[in-house]
Amino acid sequence: MAKSILLINGPNLNLLGTREPTVYGSTTLPQVTESAQKQCSARSIYLESIQSNHEGVLIDRIHEARGNIDAIVINPGALTHTSVALRDALLAVEIPFVEVHISNIHKREAFRHHSYLSDKAEAIICGLGVYGYEAAIEYAVRYIKPKEKAQ
Numbered sequence: 001m002a003k004s005i006l007l008i009n010g011p012n013l014n015l016l017g018t019r020e021p022t023v024y025g026s027t028t029l030p031q032v033t034e035s036a037q038k039q040c041s042a043r044s045i046y047l048e049s050i051q052s053n054h055e056g057v058l059i060d061r062i063h064e065a066r067g068n069i070d071a072i073v074i075n076p077g078a079l080t081h082t083s084v085a086l087r088d089a090l091l092a093v094e095i096p097f098v099e100v101h102i103s104n105i106h107k108r109e110a111f112r113h114h115s116y117l118s119d120k121a122e123a124i125i126c127g128l129g130v131y132g133y134e135a136a137i138e139y140a141v142r143y144i145k146p147k148e149k150a151q
């Protein structure tokens with residue numbers, strides 16, 4: 001099962017835990033990342049994390065993951081609802097991914113109800129708060145089978 005995971009957080013998630021705690025909770029992104037690292041280390045899983053406010057930076061990192069990452073866990077933030085480019089990058093590298101949203105996007109504004117990624121995700125987790133990241137990693141470790149390495 002997945003032995004190397006890339007955790008991606010999109011725009012504004014660096015603000016996690018600092019504002020809107022009623023929606024996103026009070027846990028900070030560094031705390032999320034530390035917890036994910038401990039979860040992976042306990043299972044001898046390689047984890048790399050990135051957060052960027054820049055779509056192109058995330059796309060470049062996704063390209064770099066091709067051939068060396070087994071699974072992606074991604075909270076795209078607002079790019080969920082706008083980015084065909086992010087969708088295309090994930091499809092281009094052919095790495096299975098789990099889409100995570102801290103909030104239940106389907107209980108929020110209508111513009112947050114559509115995702116450009118969900119139809120291609122192995123799984124979508126939303127509304128579980130930051131536990132969604134733990135659940136997504138556990139899913140990836142248990143159920144995502146690494147692609148055969150290109151000869």
Ligand SMILES: O=C(O)[C@]1(O)C=C(c2cccc(Sc3ccccc3)c2)[C@@H](O)[C@H](O)C1
Nearest residue numbers: 011012013015019020077078101102103112
């Ligand atoms: O629920 C999520 O995790 C989500 O992906 C995350 C989002 C998100 C990400 C970062 C910041 C904010 S708004 C915010 C601003 C300041 C502090 C906390 C949150 C929303 C939304 O854009 C998405 O619609 C939903």
